[in-house]
Amino acid sequence: MIPVLVLGIRFDQFPPSVHTKFTFTEAQLCAITIKLRKQTRGDAVIVLSTCDRVELWCENPKIELKEPFLRALSLPVLIWAEHTYSIIGEDALDHLFSLACGLLSPLFGEDQIISQIHTSLIRSRIHGCASPQMEYLFREAITTAKAVQSKVALQVPDETLAMAVYKLLKERKAEKKVLLIGSSALARLVAKVLSGNGYLVSMTFRDLEKVDLLLPEGVQALSYEERFDHFLSFSVVLSITKGMEYTVDLDSPKGPRLFIDLAPVRDINPVLAERVGVEVLTLEDFPVPLPRREAATAQAKRMVLERSNQAVQYLTYRHQVEAAQRMAGQAANDLIFRLNSLLDSQDLDLNFRKNLYETARKVFSHQLYEERKREAAIHRFDLTKQLEGGQASYAGDPDTILEPFHTIEKEGWNLTRISLGSHTGTHMDSPSHLLKTGKTLDQYPLSRFFASAYVMDCRNLTLISPEDIPDLDFSCDAVLFCTAGKAQLSVASANNLLARGVRLFGFDTPNCDRGGDLSFPIHHALFAQDALIIENLVNLEKLVATMVQLTCLPLFFKDADGAPSRVIAATR
DSSP: OOOEEEEEEEOTTSOHHHHGGGOOOHHHHHHHHHHHHHHHOOSEEEEEEOSSEEEEEEESOSSOOHHHHHHHTTOOHHHHGGGEEEEEHHHHHHHHHHHHTTTTSSSTTOSHHHHHHHHHHHHHHHTTOOOHHHHHHHHHHHHHHHHHHHHOOTTOOOHHHHHHHHHHHHHTTOOSEEEEEOOSHHHHHHHHHHHHTTOEEEEEESOGGGHHHHOOTTOEEEEGGGGGGGGGGOSEEEEOOOOSSOSBOTTSOSOOSEEEEOOSSOOBOGGGGGSTTOEEEEGGGOOOOOHHHHHHHHHHHHHHHHHHHHHHHHHHHHTTHHHHHHHHHHHHHHHHHHTHHHHHHTTOOHHHHHHHHHHHHHHHHHHHHHHHHHHHTOEEEEOOOOOOTTOOOSTTSOOOEEEEEEOTTTTSSOEEEEEOOTTOSSEEEOGGGTOTTOOOGGGSOGGGGEEEEEEEEOTTOSEEOGGGSOOOOTTOOEEEEEOTTOOEEOHHHHHHHHHTTOOEEEESSSOSSOTTOTTOHHHHHHHTTTOEEEESOOOGGGSTTEEEEEEEEEOOOTTOSEEEEEEEEEEO
């Protein structure tokens, strides 16, 4: 595991009055960084401060971070502790890369975060609080973010949202005069749609010199500072800015009756809705699809996954370089020792021996490095649903009970009582689950629990028919179906895959048959061919359209008709 822990607070959803608590000067951030490095005794500390969050990045901390972090920020621990979040290991790496790309910012896709991450790294470096590993992670995150920003249009607005606003105003027969606060890309799109449908739109600009470049046709420009001077002329006000302060607050003039706040960070004080005759709508009131954003996000996430996997591979491999060099030197020495008699018989000088040693050492080093790289390139994904006491079981199955039986406080050690059904959580079904003469899991050789599996994306299907099944590699002996609970495997498809030699079938649902169908046609079709079934898998969406090496280890007990299983997928 990458020895990095992140502790942070996201404050953009708090009122603007709270934001001042998170406004730090550069001198303050330097002092906070040094103080936390001393207190945590970590190998490295970086403090990242942005428009919506502040985070502590610590490598190998020696103490719990929450209290020193909050105290360093001059925040009361008891009040703010519940508002913190923590991330560790490879999840922290994915978080950093996504954050750098603007995927986690309220101003989705913004690129200012890149310079903020770079500044935090420089600050840590010049105060002796960085490390080679942390330097590498932050540099790679910045490089990835720049690549994403240059290749992916993250800030292109979706017309679906603008059309939803228009339809709402039309349905309510709102007055045609609309004040739109803000001049962002989304604001301009909304103004264009409303103006094109007969609305008289006035749009505010902080910088009136940009009016000629940004003002949509048919829209009137107003100064942002003078917005309240025109309030009495409008019954509808929309606000779509990128600021962190309220554009419309409690002390604003009365007049408008409908406020629509489409800003990612609240523009309009929600308390305004308490005024008689006033309504405040937000983004949550417009649950429309955002196809452009979704497509851009998917593209960016693919790039993030690729780059973060490369970083994990490098960090895993990097720690083994010293050992590889030592082994290569030992192997070269051993070669020279074994060739001593032959070298003496050829009357070769010492330079030849030195050159032979160096050549052998480099060859061995190269081979060892390549082997370490191959090992580091293996990524493992846990497809197992975590067991929890009291979790819902399949209808009629035993409840899941996980409860302390012995405790350190009483007996001096912890011991948990576990009670559950054999088909609880992520589990494997054997033929004996439904067939009187079917085999139980303990009768299968270990080899049946390892497979080359293809993860099939079925999220856009309702019924999985044989035509939907792609050509599979001849080595494929398992298929995992990523359905998101939407798709159902047909008997024809099950038989098709069985005919191809597939003998392990995995599903992300509690039951591979349709709920309520007690004839269990899929179970019977698979069990008749001695196939095994895995149900209740998770995380398949991360692996769709991918071949993986699957390990599925069910609990080992006598006459197992089924058993909870730990399921791991590995990819290179």
